[in-house]
Amino acid sequence: MANRxxxxxxxxxxxxxxxxxxxxxxxxxVTYRDGTKAxxxxxxxxxxxxxxxxxxxxxxxxxxxxxxxxxxLYPTQGSVRINxxxxxxxPQMVRRSIGYMAQETSIDRELTPRENLQxxxxxxxxxxxxxxxxxxxxxxxVDLQDVADTRSEKFSGGMKKRLDAASxxxxxxxxxxxxxxxxxxxxxxxxxLWEYFERINEQGTTVFLTxxxxxxxxxxxxxxxxxxxxxxxxxxxxxxxxxxxxxxxxEITLENPAEEQIERGVQAIRxxxxxxxxxxxxxxxxxxxRSDRIRExxxxxxxxxxxxGVSVSDFDVRSPTLDxxxxxxxxxxxxxxxxxxxxxxxxxxxxxxx
Amino acid sequence: xxxxxxxTVISDTAQKAPGNSATDDVRISFKRWLIKNLRNPYVVFxxxxxxxxxxxxxxxxxxxxxxxxxxxxxxxDISYVTYLSPAIIVMSTLSSAAxxxxxxxxxxxxxxxEKMLVSPVNRSAMFFGKVLSEVTRIVVQxxxxxxxxxxxxxxxxxxxxxxxxxxxxxxxxxxxxxTVIFGGAFMAYSNxxxxxxxxxxxxxxxxxLLTFPLLFISSAFLPLGVxxxxxRTVAVLNPITYGVDGVRAIMLGRDVMTVVDVTAFSxxxxxxxxxxxxLVGCNVILGTVAIRLLRHAAGSKVQ
Numbered sequence: 001m002a003n004r005x006x007x008x009x010x011x012x013x014x015x016x017x018x019x020x021x022x023x024x025x026x027x028x029x030v031t032y033r034d035g036t037k038a039x040x041x042x043x044x045x046x047x048x049x050x051x052x053x054x055x056x057x058x059x060x061x062x063x064x065x066x067x068x069x070x071x072x073l074y075p076t077q078g079s080v081r082i083n084x085x086x087x088x089x090x091p092q093m094v095r096r097s098i099g100y101m102a103q104e105t106s107i108d109r110e111l112t113p114r115e116n117l118q119x120x121x122x123x124x125x126x127x128x129x130x131x132x133x134x135x136x137x138x139x140x141x142v143d144l145q146d147v148a149d150t151r152s153e154k155f156s157g158g159m160k161k162r163l164d165a166a167s168x169x170x171x172x173x174x175x176x177x178x179x180x181x182x183x184x185x186x187x188x189x190x191x192x193l194w195e196y197f198e199r200i201n202e203q204g205t206t207v208f209l210t211x212x213x214x215x216x217x218x219x220x221x222x223x224x225x226x227x228x229x230x231x232x233x234x235x236x237x238x239x240x241x242x243x244x245x246x247x248x249x250x251e252i253t254l255e256n257p258a259e260e261q262i263e264r265g266v267q268a269i270r271x272x273x274x275x276x277x278x279x280x281x282x283x284x285x286x287x288x289x290r291s292d293r294i295r296e297x298x299x300x301x302x303x304x305x306x307x308x309g310v311s312v313s314d315f316d317v318r319s320p321t322l323d324x325x326x327x328x329x330x331x332x333x334x335x336x337x338x339x340x341x342x343x344x345x346x347x348x349x350x351x352x353x354x
Numbered sequence: 355x356x357x358x359x360x361x362t363v364i365s366d367t368a369q370k371a372p373g374n375s376a377t378d379d380v381r382i383s384f385k386r387w388l389i390k391n392l393r394n395p396y397v398v399f400x401x402x403x404x405x406x407x408x409x410x411x412x413x414x415x416x417x418x419x420x421x422x423x424x425x426x427x428x429x430x431d432i433s434y435v436t437y438l439s440p441a442i443i444v445m446s447t448l449s450s451a452a453x454x455x456x457x458x459x460x461x462x463x464x465x466x467x468e469k470m471l472v473s474p475v476n477r478s479a480m481f482f483g484k485v486l487s488e489v490t491r492i493v494v495q496x497x498x499x500x501x502x503x504x505x506x507x508x509x510x511x512x513x514x515x516x517x518x519x520x521x522x523x524x525x526x527x528x529x530x531x532x533t534v535i536f537g538g539a540f541m542a543y544s545n546x547x548x549x550x551x552x553x554x555x556x557x558x559x560x561x562x563l564l565t566f567p568l569l570f571i572s573s574a575f576l577p578l579g580v581x582x583x584x585x586r587t588v589a590v591l592n593p594i595t596y597g598v599d600g601v602r603a604i605m606l607g608r609d610v611m612t613v614v615d616v617t618a619f620s621x622x623x624x625x626x627x628x629x630x631x632x633l634v635g636c637n638v639i640l641g642t643v644a645i646r647l648l649r650h651a652a653g654s655k656v657q
C-alpha cells in the first residue's frame with residue numbers, strides 16, 4: 001500500500017509552481033474543529049483542458065476537497081492554486097475564473113430558467129449586450145428552451161440539474177468543478193449530462209468531476225484519482241489503473257445455487273494453489289473470483305468444481321473494471337474499516353447500466 | 355439536443371468574469387428578492403391581505419368597547435381607527451420583518467447562498483440588497499395601511515385627513531421612519547434565529563411565537579393605563595411598545611408614551627425621541643449579532 005500512496009503524492013516541496021496548471025493543490029489537509037480529518041494531504045496537479053475525475057465512496061472527503069478548491073473552505077494546511085491564482089490570497093480572482101456546480105442542485109426555484117441564467121450572468125458581470133445570446137445558447141445546450149419561461153419549482157430532478165449545470169457556465173469559466181453532478185438522476189438524464197460535460201471539455205474547459213460512480217469516471221475522465229479516507233490512494237488514466245491494479249474476474253453461475261453448493265464450490269477453488277490466494281465473493285447465483293492468474297488455471301478450475309460435485313450452468317471471464325480496481329485497492333488497505341465496506345457496496349449497487 | 359453544436363458556448367474560454375461594483379451587486383440582489391417576494395403568495399398575503407382583515411376586525415370588535423378606555427386615557431376626540439392604525443402598522447411590519455430569515459434559510463437550503471459565495475459577488479452588498487427589498491416591502495405596506503385607516507375613518511365619521519394623521523404629510527415620513535427602524539430590529543432578530551437554527555420551521559415558529567404575545571403585552575390595542583399592572587411592567591421591556599408609541603405619537607400629534615416619562619423635549623418628541631433611541635439601540639445590538647453570525651456562515655474557515 002505504501003508504494004501506491006507514494007506514487008501520486010511525490011514530495012512537493014521542491015517543485016516550482018507551473019503556471020500552466022489549471023488546478024495545483026498541494027498537501028491539502030482539512031481538519032474540522034472537532035478533530036475529524038476530512039482530507040489528509042491531497043495533492044492534485046491538473047493540466048488545462050483535462051477531464052479529471054475524483055472518485056471515492058461517500059464520506060471519502062470528495063466534497064470537502066472540492067470546497068477547498070473553490071474557495072468555500074480554507075484548508076487547515078496546504079495550498080491551492082487555480083488558474084495561477086492563490087485561493088487563500090486571491091480568492092476573488094479564483095471565483096471569477098471558475099464555475100462550481102454543488103452536489104445539491106442550486107437553482108432559484110421561484111425564478112424561471114431564463115431568469116436563473118440572467119441572475120448568474122449578472123452575478124458574474126457578463127456584459128448586458130452578451131447576455132441574451134449566451135442564455136439562448138445555454139438553454140439550447142441543456143435542452144430547456146421549451147420551459148425557459150416556466151418557474152422551475154416543479155421541474156424534475158434532471159431538469160433542475162441541467163439548469164444548474166448551465167448556470168455555472170454563463171461566464172465561460174476555464175475551469176469547471178462538478179460535485180457529483182449525476183447522483184440521483186435516472187440513466188437517461190445522466191447520459192445527457194455526460195454528453196454535455198464532454199462537449200464543454202472538447203471546447204477547452206478543464207473539468208474537475210467528483211463521482212461515486214466508477215462507470216462515470218471510466219467513461220468521461222482522462223485521468224482520475226481514487227480517494228479513500230481523505231487520501232488519494234491512486235492516480236492515473238482509467239486504463240492504467242485497470243491494468244495496474246485490476247485483476248481478471250471469473251464469474252461462476254451454479255446450476256443449483258443453494259448455499260451449501262456455493263460453499264462447496266468456494267472450498268474447491270481455494271484448494272487450487274496456482275490461484276495464489278484469490279479474492280472470492282459469493283453472488284446471488286454463484287460466486288466471483290478475482291485473481292491475476294484466472295486465465296491460466298481455467299481448466300484446473302472446472303475439474304476442481306467437477307470433483308466437488310458442483311455443476312456450473314454458466315461462467316464469464318471479464319477484464320477488470322474500475323469497480324474491481326477500487327475493490328482491490330480498498331480491500332487490502334482497509335479490511336478492518338466497515339464504513340468503507342458499506343460505501344463500496346452502495347457504490348456498485350448504484351452503478352448505471354448502459 | 356437537436357443538432358445544436360454549441361460551439362459558441364466556450365469558444366473563448368480562457369478568461370475570467372469581469373465582476374461588478376458593489377452598487378451593482380446591491381441592485382442585483384434587491385431585484386432578485388423583490389421578484390421573489392412578489393411571486394410568493396404568502397408574502398403578498400401577509401403584506402396586503404392580513405392587515406386589512408385585522409384592521410377591519412379589530413375596529414369592528416374592539417372599537418365597540420374601546421371607546422371609554424380611550425376617552426379615559428387620551429380624551430374624547432380620538433377614534434379607535436386612528437388609535438389602532440399604529441398597532442396594525444407595527445403588527446404588519448412585525449409579520450414581514452420576522453420572516454426575513456426564512457428567505458435566508460431558503461437560500462441556504464436551496465444552495466443559492468453557496469452559489470453566491472462562490473461567485474465574485476460582494477457579500478455585504480448581496481445581504482444589503484435583500485434587506486433593502488424587505489424595507490421596501492415594509493414601506494409599501496405601511497403606506498397602504500395608512501390609506502386603509504383613513505378610508506375606514508372616512509366611512510365611519512367622514513373625517514378629514516389631518517384628523518387621521520395630525521402631523522400631516524411630514525407625519526407620513528415620520529411614521530415610515532419609525533416603522534423602518536422598528537422593522538430593522540426584528541429583521542435582525544429573524545436572521546439570528548435563521549442562522550442559529552438553519553431551519554425554516556423554527557424561523558417561522560419563533561416569528562409567530564413572538565408576534566402575538568408581544569403585541570398583546572404592549573400599548574398596541576388598548577392604552578396601558580387600562581391594562582393589568584404586570585402587563586404595564588413587561589411593556590417597558592417590549593420593543594413593540596416603542597414602535598407603537600412612536601407611530602402613535604406622530605399620528606395623534608401628542609406625547610403618548612407612558613412607559614418612560616420623558617419631558618426633556620416638547621410634545622410628540624417626548625415620545626418619538628426615546629422610542630427612536632430604544633429602537634435604534636435594538637438595531638445596533640441585534641444587527642451586530644446577526645452580521646457576526648452571517649459572517650461566520652459565509653466564511654471559509656473550517657468549522
